[in-house]
Amino acid sequence: MKITEITIRHLTMHLKNPFTTSFGTFKDKEFLLIETIDEKGTVGFGECVAFETPWYTEETVKTCWHMLEDFLIPLVLNKEISHPDEVSEIFKSIRKNNMAKSAIEGAFWDIYAQQTNQTLAQALGGNKKKIEVGISIGIQETVEKQLAVIDQAIKNGYKRIKVKIKPGWDLELIRIIREHFPKVQLMADANSAYTLNDIELFKQLDQYNLMMIEQPLATDDIIDHAKLQKQITTPICLDESITSLEDARKAIELGSCGVINIKIGRVGGLTEAKKIHDLCETNGIPVWCGGMLEAGIGRAHNIALTSLSNFVLPGDTAGSNHYWEEDIITPEVVAQDGYIAVPQTSGIGYKPNRDAIQKFTISTRHYK
Ligand SMILES: O=C(O)CCC(=O)c1ccccc1C(=O)O
Numbered sequence: 001m002k003i004t005e006i007t008i009r010h011l012t013m014h015l016k017n018p019f020t021t022s023f024g025t026f027k028d029k030e031f032l033l034i035e036t037i038d039e040k041g042t043v044g045f046g047e048c049v050a051f052e053t054p055w056y057t058e059e060t061v062k063t064c065w066h067m068l069e070d071f072l073i074p075l076v077l078n079k080e081i082s083h084p085d086e087v088s089e090i091f092k093s094i095r096k097n098n099m100a101k102s103a104i105e106g107a108f109w110d111i112y113a114q115q116t117n118q119t120l121a122q123a124l125g126g127n128k129k130k131i132e133v134g135i136s137i138g139i140q141e142t143v144e145k146q147l148a149v150i151d152q153a154i155k156n157g158y159k160r161i162k163v164k165i166k167p168g169w170d171l172e173l174i175r176i177i178r179e180h181f182p183k184v185q186l187m188a189d190a191n192s193a194y195t196l197n198d199i200e201l202f203k204q205l206d207q208y209n210l211m212m213i214e215q216p217l218a219t220d221d222i223i224d225h226a227k228l229q230k231q232i233t234t235p236i237c238l239d240e241s242i243t244s245l246e247d248a249r250k251a252i253e254l255g256s257c258g259v260i261n262i263k264i265g266r267v268g269g270l271t272e273a274k275k276i277h278d279l280c281e282t283n284g285i286p287v288w289c290g291g292m293l294e295a296g297i298g299r300a301h302n303i304a305l306t307s308l309s310n311f312v313l314p315g316d317t318a319g320s321n322h323y324w325e326e327d328i329i330t331p332e333v334v335a336q337d338g339y340i341a342v343p344q345t346s347g348i349g350y351k352p353n354r355d356a357i358q359k360f361t362i363s364t365r366h367y368k
């Protein structure tokens with residue numbers, strides 16, 4: 001395939017419920033949508049998951065646009081590429097900037113799947129017909145509100161609940177949640193809000209039978225996580241710390257985690273995500289697919305990835321209606337009884353909703 005035209009759109013979408021983490025609150029999601037067209041007229045879409053501010057990783061909407069426009073697009077525009085795996089090879093000359101790389105690589109995968117008449121899931125080697133998903137619930141204003149939101153999520157069919165914790169909103173919160181929901185599959189995500197000085201807190205958390213604790217320590221750490229893992233029984237799940245196959249290899253070798261959360265954008269694309277998946281499978285490390293409050297295009301890519309065999313734990317890919325009044329794909333993503341059906345039409349399996357995309361777009365630029 002040869003991409004002859006690329007469009008970047010800057011969208012802003014209002015979240016149904018504000019999402020609060022240890023770093024702050026989101027009310028809207030601003031992001032870039034990438035549309036690519038090849039010489040045969042096949043259209044592919046990729047979603048850039050970077051946020052407006054660099055709280056989760058160092059990338060932002062603006063840094064991604066800069067990287068795409070000035071470096072990444074010139075490397076792939078009008079180049080003959082036979083397989084999307086080649087895109088990450090070409091991008092190796094650019095350090096990091098994984099979310100920017102991933103956005104464009106995803107559009108190549110979409111086109112490749114369509115041209116080989118496969119679903120994106122099949123193109124990646126995934127066989128599952130449906131995937132099990134959970135839900136990630138942000139920090140609420142009160143414990144009562146937190147319990148009510150969890151209760152509603154369970155009523156909506158989600159069987160695995162993830163809550164966000166931060167210093168002062170942790171042990172007591174988990175104790176109360178467990179008291180109300182003794183059996184639910186429960187986990188906590190700290191988004192790097194703690195240090196090894198908090199080791200007593202983590203030992204205390206062991207009594208609540210959490211499935212895992214996600215990213216308790218620094219965003220770039222695997223050494224302290226290994227020390228912590230040796231002292232607690234709850235498996236540590238790494239999110240922010242794993243940005244590549246090499247990171248995953250080292251974390252596994254050190255014993256820094258028992259589980260890895262794979263996010264396509266964080267690791268630089270589907271090719272790298274699949275490699276991490278395969279490495280974890282070989283090493284007996286279960287994985288699940290993380291989320292970045294994606295709109296429909298990014299969500300569709302997550303669903304395809306989750307169809308791979310070692311995604312054995314429910315991920316954060318909830319249905320469109322958990323996030324949006326209106327999503328940018330048709331049909332929207334539906335989670336029923338905690339499962340999403342993997343679409344069976346070629347490419348990402350959902351149609352971009354051009355009217356909705358238009359409505360949420362605040363600026364557009366074309367490259368050819
Ligand atoms: O529902 C989702 O998309 C995932 C929500 C979530 O936990 C999250 C959302 C934004 C940034 C980081 C994270 C995270 O997994 O740490």
Ligand SMILES: [Mg+2]
Pocket residue numbers: 189191214215239240290
């Ligand atoms: Mg996380």
